[in-house]
Amino acid sequence: MFAAYRTHLLIVLDLSAVVLSLAVSFWMQYANPWNEPYPGLWLVYTVTAGVIGLICMLRMKLHRRIWQYAGVSEMLSIIAAALWTGIVPFLLTNAIYGWDVPMLLLLHHLTGMIFMMAGPRLLWRAFCDKFGTRRRTGRHRALIIGAGSCGTLIAKELLQNDAAQFVPVGFIDDDPYKTKLTIYELPVYGGRHDITRIAESERIDEIIIAMPSVSKSQISAIINICKQTKARLKIVPDLQELIQGRSTVNRVRDVSVEDLLGRDPIRTDLDNIANYVEGKTVLITGAGGSIGSELCRQIAPFDPKRLLLLGHGENSIYTIEMELRATFPELVIETVIADVQDRKRMEDVFKKFHPQVVFHAAAHKHVPLMERNPSEAIKNNVFGTRNVAECADQFAAERFVLISTDKAVNPTSIMGTTKRIAEMFIQSLDKHSRTKFVAVRFGNVLGSRGSVIPRFKDQIEKGGPVTVTHPEMVRYFMTIPEAVQLVIQAGAFASGGEVFILDMGKPVKIYDLAADLIRLSGYEPNVDMDIQFSGIREGEKLFEELLTNEEGLSSTKHDRIFIGKPTQINRSELEFEIRKLEQVLGQQPEQIRALLKHLVPTYSNVS
Known part of the structure; x- marks a missing residue:
């Protein structure tokens, strides 16, 4: 009801502006405006202008705009409506009265209409901007990095949003032409090198990085500067979310470790990936885990014929199944609850579905746990891999991709040693199989279950202390999506027997x-x-x-993927040693470690 009254009121006010401005124009032009130069001219002109003006106002929806947020487009619509409302009646009346109406009358009319129509709206906008942004006490003080369209959008919403937790006090921008200028009465203090000084002098509580279009390496550099302040860091989501309108003040998130890594997006050869995944039955073991579930998400868009989700835990498999069915309703999904250690079950799965591409992500990965449970590590990581790999060979799968780890190189742990044996097994199997067997080796992934980042965050939330094992310990890190993207890409390069090594950047202390x-x-x-x-x-x-002494490194078509050359492995000897492993399961850890050392001479037990 209020909206209808508001619309009618604005129409009446705008029509009044048309008529009043025309009356003033006639009064300024003629001594007796109602009778000169022709009786009835004013009435014809006024009626025509009123009708044309009403049509233009309704057509351009001037009365359905929220003028509190008016900008250039709203002003242009007022000018366009005024031009039509002024020019059309001017031409009609001139045609009727012999082209004797002066041009100056039109100019006065246009000026008056624009002033009377736009003036009240701009006053209302100024009032809202001035007094609607005064309720700013008691909030955290925020400095916005980036005075571009995104930064100004964030500042505007913070100023007008009473629910916002912080209020902007200014901008930082590297563009020297913006320095000392103001946006929404907020100063642009200077470039990134002024961040530390401004944060201290202006008592900044929050720093918001609003630069979604710049590279991740630049974001990382800015974060490193901001870390020198005591302010909390937040960042605007990526440019795609901003374009799609999903990025608002409520979506501004905390800066994450992924932002600190500063790696730019991975270039993917979509054609090569589609060639070996599209229209194929794809099996992912460990599909409910961190890597396995991300493999499902990234393979699904390549239109596989069928996606098989195999896992031992029903809850995790159910979770990823529901996610995929909601996101890809046309995708054919089969869920398989099974243990890769069960050879008969694996044979049944392969016999029923005949997968053509296999990603083997099922594994025990926690180093300290596997040190205390060596038999379980061997059963899952060695015998489980053997079961799935031999089934892939038996049922003529096209490709088999083993998800491995940098801990398999010169291993010091049970887990790393079992993963190295898994690598050796598929390399030996590749020599006698039509299936292309490859392994992909990478380091820690941020945010995976049991990884260090979630543990640190939990300790911080509880107020500390944060526990680190050793001051000099370093690790390679990748995000889960970029690791999986490179795994899928590496599968496209497979010719058989390779160990692909992913470039994870510099190691992090x-x-x-x-x-x-x-x-x-x-x-x-x-x-x-x-x-x-x-x-x-x-x-x-x-x-x-990342490499054993025997593996030389060579490049691929992708600048983030390298190949460790296949090592010479005698399959019969390896299988003989693996059978000996079966016999020591459940024995004393010393016996198991001794046999692992015989299988993997580079294994050194440092515990």
Whole structure:
């Protein structure tokens, strides 16, 4: 009801502006405007202008716009309506009265209409901007990095949104032409090198990075500067979310460790991937895990004929199944609850579905747990891999991709050694099989179950302390999506027997990672929150490696994927040693470790 009254009121006011401005124009032009130069001219002109004006106003929906947020497009619509309302009646009356109406009358009329129609709206906009942004006390003070369209959009919403938790006090932008200028009465203080100084002098509580279109490496560089302040860091979601209108103040998120890595998006050869996945039956073991579930998400868009989700835990498989069915309703999905250690069950699965592409992600991966349970590591990582790989060979799968780890290189843990044996087994099998067997080796993935990042975040939420095993421990890190994307891409390069190594950038010191997370949470390491050292856990080593001594590194078509050349492995000898492993299951850990050392001579037990 109120909206209808508001619309009618605006129409009446705009028509009044048309008539009143025309009356003033006639009065300014003629001594007796109602009778000169022709009786009835004013009435004809006024009626014509009123009708044309009403049509233009309704057509351009001037009365359905929220003028509190008016911008250039709204002003242009008023000018366009005024031009039509002024020019059309001017031409009609001139045609009727012998082209004797002066041009100056039209200019006065246009000027008056624009002033009377736009003036009240701009006054209302100014009022809302001025007094609607005054309720800013008691909130956190925010500095916005980026004075472009995204930054100004965020500032505007923060100023007008009473529910916002913080209020902007200014901008930082590297463009020298913007320095010392103001946007919404907020100053642009300077470039990124002024962040630390401004954060201190202006008592900044929050820094919002509003630069969704710049590269991740630049974002990382800015974050490294912001870490020197005591302010909490937040970041606007990526450009795609901004374009699709999903990015608002409520969507501004905390800066994550992924932002700190600063790696730009991966270039994917979609054609090569589609060639070996599209229209194929794809099996993913461990489909409910961190890597397995992401494999499902990224393979689904390539239109496989059928996607088989195999896992031992029913809850995790159910979760990824429901997600995929909601996102890809046309995709044919089969869920298989099974244990890769069960050879008969694996044969039944392959016999029923005949998968053409297999991604083997099922594995025990927690190093300290596997040190205390070596038999379980062997059963799952070695015998489970053997079962799935031999079934792939038996039922003529086209490709088999093993998800491996950098811990398989010169291993110091049971887990790493079992993964190295799995690599060796598929390399030996590849020599006598029509199936292309390859392994993909990479380091830690951020956010995976049981990884260090969630543990650090949990400790910070509880108020600390944050525990680090050793001050010099370093690890390679990737995000789950980029690791999986490279795994799928590596599968396209498979010719058989290779171990693909993913470029994970520079290794990261775990202590620095913990300190960064504490700073990003608004605390000062070892001042507001302690970092304590708990000692290296069993099976761990300070530095991870990517290649064994026998593997030479060669490049591929992708700048983030490299190949470790296949090593010479005698299959019969390997199978003989693996059968000996079966016999020591459940025995004393010393016996198991001795046999693992015989199988993998580079294995060194440091626990």
